Amino acid sequence: MYQVLARKYRPRNFNELVGQNHVSRALTSALERGRLHHAYLFTGTRGVGKTTIARILAKCLNCETGVTSTPCEVCPTCRAVNEGRFIDLIEIDAASRTKVEDTRELLDNVPYAPTQGRFKVYLIDEVHMLSTHSFNALLKTLEEPPEHVKFLFATTDPQKLPITVISRCLQFTLRPLAVDEITEHLTHILGLESIQANQDAIWQIAESAQGSLRDALSLTDQAIAYGQGEIQHQDVKDMLGLIDRTIIYDLILAIHQNQKSRVSELLLQFRQQALDVSLVLDQLISTLHELALLQYLPDLSLKYSAEINQKIMQLSGLISAQDLQLYYQIACKGRADLQLAVTQEQGFEMTVLRLLAFRPLQANEIPQNRVIAQQPVVEQAQTTQQSGAPVVETQQQATVQPVIEEFPLHDDYASDDEFNNQSAQSHINEPSSDDFIDEEIQSAEQTLEAQTNTFAESAEIQPSNNQDQIVFDPNADAGLFGFDDIPQESAQVVEEPSSDDFLLAEYLPEEAQPQVTVEQPELAQEQISSVEQSQASVVPAQVAQQSHESLMPQDILQIPEQVLEGEWTVEKWEYWFRNSQLSPAVQELAQYGVMTGTINAESVFHVPEQYQQLLTQLQHNLEAALKEQWPQTHFHVKFEDVAQLTPYQMQHERKARAYQRAEQLLNAEPAVQDLLQQFDGELQNIQLK
Structure with missing residues (x-):
C-alpha cells in the first residue's frame, strides 16, 4: 500500500531531523548526561516537527539499550514506537478530549507503572485545546509526577496555555524551516x-x-x-495558481519608466488570466522588498533561475532607494485597503494606477502649472536685459519678498550663541518673527510712510522703465559691489534704504509697493576713475562669489583636503584635527588656536591664555595623537593672543556662506516662489543640519 511522503520519510532519530538544531542539541545533551525533565513543551507552526521530536524523545527514553540519544531502531520497543503501537506511549488528541472528565480518567492511570517500557510517556497534541478545568486538574500531577512518567506537550498556539502550565515545563520553540x-x-x-x-x-x-x-x-x-x-x-x-515572476518584474519596470501603455497591457493580461489579485499584490510587495534588500546587500544569495536573477539585479540597479520605499508604502497601503474596494480587482488596479501617478519628480522635470507661473518672471528678465539697464542685483525679485529669520547653524565644533552673535553682525539686522504680530501692523504702516517721505527728499523715485537706474537689493552685500569705495560726496546720493523699509512693505498691497530707484548722479572725472579702479579691484571677489553660487551648502561646509607635509598652516591644522580621532572636547579646544612649525618636527600650538586651564587637562591627549601619526613630533604650547585667522573663525565663515547659498536655493525654487505668491507667505527658520 502506498504511503505518503510525509509519513514515509518522517525522521526516526535526531540525526535525520531537518532543521531545529537548537532543539536536537539540547535534548541530545540532556539524554547523554541523564538530566531529564518531567515535562516538555514543544511550540511552533504546523509541520515543523513537534510531534516527531516528541516521538523520537519517547523512543530514546524507552530503547532497550538504555536511555540514549541514538536509539538502536531494531529492538522491539523502537519498532513499536515507529509503528505507533507502543503501549507505554499514550498519544492524546486534546482537541477531541477537552472535558475535565477525560483529564481525570487520564490522571487516574498515572500512578501505575509502565507495562513494557522504562517510562510511561503522555504525548498530548494541541494541548491548548484543553478546558480551564482540565488544566487545573492537571497542575498538581504535572508539577510532581511519579518518576516513571514523562509529559510531552505540543501546541501551535502557546499563548492560550495558562502561565502556570508553561512554568512547569521546559519549553522549546521550533522555528519555520528556511x-x-x-x-x-x-x-x-x-x-x-x-x-x-x-x-x-x-x-x-x-x-x-x-x-x-x-x-x-x-x-x-x-x-x-x-x-x-x-x-x-x-x-x-x-x-x-502562482503568478509568473517575470510579469511582476515587467510591471514594476513599466511603472518606474512611466510606460502607461505597457501597464495597461499587463492589467488586461491579469484580467484575461483571472489571477487572484491579492496574490499578485503580495508578490509585488515581496519583490519590492527583495529589490530594496539587494541595494543594501548586493551579495545576497538569490535562489531563482539565471534569467530571473538577472532581471532582479537589473531592476535593483535601475530603481533608486527612495522610489522603492515609495512603491512599497503605496503597495502595502493598497493591500490593506483591498477589502474596502467594491471588488478586489478594482482595488488592485487602483493601487497600480496610484503607483503610476505618484512618483518622485526627476531632476529635469517641472510641473506644467509651475512653468506657466514662472513665465511672466522670465519675460520680465528678458525685457530688463534688452533694455540694457545697469541692474545691480543678480536674482529675480519676487512679487512677495519673504521675511527670513536667521537661526544659528548647529555644529559640533561651535557654540550656538557665539555664532548667532557673529551672524547678527555679518547680515542685515532683520526683525524677528515676533515683531510682526497683528497689533503692530498699523504702527508698521505709519513708520513705513514716514520713512518713505524722508527717503524721497534725497532720492527721486523714477519709473521702472528708466534705463539709468540702480535697483537696490535689501539682502545684497554693499561691499561686494564696491559701494564702500565710492567717494564720500556721492555716498550720500546712493545711500540704500534700510531693511525695515522692505520688511514693512510686506503689509502693503502689491500695487502700493513702489520700485525704489535712485538716479545715477553725474560724477567728476576723477571720481569716475576712482570708482572704476575700486570696482576693478573687486572683480576677484565677484568671481569667488560666482564660484560659491555653483556649489551646494554641504559642499561649502566641507573642509578642503590638505596634504599633511611640510610647514603647518591653519588649513592643514584644521583639516588634521577635524578628521582625527580626537574626542569632541579636544577638537573644541583645538579650533581656538593655530599650529606653527613643521609637521613631524618642531610644532608649537598657539592658544589664548583663557584656555590654559582646559588645555592643561587635555594637552596629553592632543600630544599623543600628534606623536601617534608623526613619531618625531616635538610638541610645545604657547599661551598668547592669536592674531591670525583661527579654524573657529574659518568654520563660521563657511557657515555664513552656506547659509546664504541655502537661502538663495530656497528662493530660487519654483515651489517656494509659487507658495509665497499664492498664500502671501514668508520663509522663516531656515536651518542647515
Missing part, C-alpha cells in the same frame, strides 16, 4: 524516489510551503500526481 533547508530535503527525497524534478519547481514548492516541511511533502505528492510522475516548473505554477 526555503534552502526544505529544497535540499525535497531534492534528497526525490532522488531516493527516482523522480525527475526541475530545480526551479522544487524551489517553488519549498517557498509555497511557508516553512512547513509537512506541507512541502504534501505539495510534492500533489505535483508528482499532477505531472504524471515528473515535477516541472510550469506544472507547479499551474497547480498552485
